[in-house]
Amino acid sequence: MNNLRCDLVDAGLLIATGVDGIVGRGAVFEDVLMRLNAIIARWGTRHGAEVVHFPPVINRTHLERNGYLKSFPQLATALHGFTCDAHDGAVGEDLSTDLMMTPAACYPVYPMVAARGPLPIGGALFNIQSWCFRREPSQDTSRLQSFRMHEYVRLGTEGDVLAFREAWIVEAGALYESLQLPFRLDDANDAFFGRAGRLMASSQRERNLKIELLIAITSDTEPTACCSFNYAEDHFTDAWQIAMPDGSKALSCCVAFGMERTTLALFRHHGFDPARWPAPVRDVLYSDGR
Ligand code: ATP
Numbered sequence: 001m002n003n004l005r006c007d008l009v010d011a012g013l014l015i016a017t018g019v020d021g022i023v024g025r026g027a028v029f030e031d032v033l034m035r036l037n038a039i040i041a042r043w044g045t046r047h048g049a050e051v052v053h054f055p056p057v058i059n060r061t062h063l064e065r066n067g068y069l070k071s072f073p074q075l076a077t078a079l080h081g082f083t084c085d086a087h088d089g090a091v092g093e094d095l096s097t098d099l100m101m102t103p104a105a106c107y108p109v110y111p112m113v114a115a116r117g118p119l120p121i122g123g124a125l126f127n128i129q130s131w132c133f134r135r136e137p138s139q140d141t142s143r144l145q146s147f148r149m150h151e152y153v154r155l156g157t158e159g160d161v162l163a164f165r166e167a168w169i170v171e172a173g174a175l176y177e178s179l180q181l182p183f184r185l186d187d188a189n190d191a192f193f194g195r196a197g198r199l200m201a202s203s204q205r206e207r208n209l210k211i212e213l214l215i216a217i218t219s220d221t222e223p224t225a226c227c228s229f230n231y232a233e234d235h236f237t238d239a240w241q242i243a244m245p246d247g248s249k250a251l252s253c254c255v256a257f258g259m260e261r262t263t264l265a266l267f268r269h270h271g272f273d274p275a276r277w278p279a280p281v282r283d284v285l286y287s288d289g290r
């Protein structure tokens, strides 16, 4: 299945750029992705999630404060400018910008919530999507450096956020089933850096903090995470001092859909022409008649 990327490029679904993990998209691929996005967004409308949007860059100090630069330095990417000379143009690299690429859609929610003060009664729920960047160049078509995440973030008591996660595991399973994509759920861990990171990863698994929904895309034996259900405990709420209205600890969970991966899974399992996809799958995606 190594030729999947070549086949997708030949079919005009993806556009090669000469850089691993960076692809353009043709109209057909993007249309399917946008339809999936709209389906995921509908849940938020039904549940009163607040929609927020941020650009794909993030304040560097926010990634320092939430621990990203310690836990995932290998994936982090900073923006820099150039020092310029009137005659020679760019003469050196200026590392002084305070921006980094956003590595996960949910990160900008926390400083925003912190600035608002204590959470309202019942906590908070956000619908957020963003281009994300992770420095993990790969030949694997499903491992991109620049990709989109559509997330829901729930902040509240432990009961609130765990109920949210359970509900989304069921909801997402029903969605992928309706799309006729064979999946399995599994415990997982984030790619924490270094020796200390290995301990964090195994503790994350043992405590069942991260669950992934896996679908075979580029390999039948090593399926790809298309969606993850993450219980952050007080990791972010502690970093940002976010509390419940009575001053008690707030906790958080997020569910994150990989939009390119889910779209790739559809093309991989149902073929390259959406007009010929199974009728029930088309009903889900094209129920608006377009
Ligand atoms: P993986 O285990 O494959 O490295 P992850 O555990 O790093 O994924 P998360 O941090 O939970 O993934 O990100 C949320 C979702 O974003 C993932 O479930 C996946 O669908 C998507 N995603 C993550 N990394 C990539 C990537 N490099 N390319 C495309 N999609 C990605």
Ligand code: ZN
Binding pocket: 104, 105, 106, 107, 151, 230, 254, 255, 256
């Ligand atoms: Zn998240």
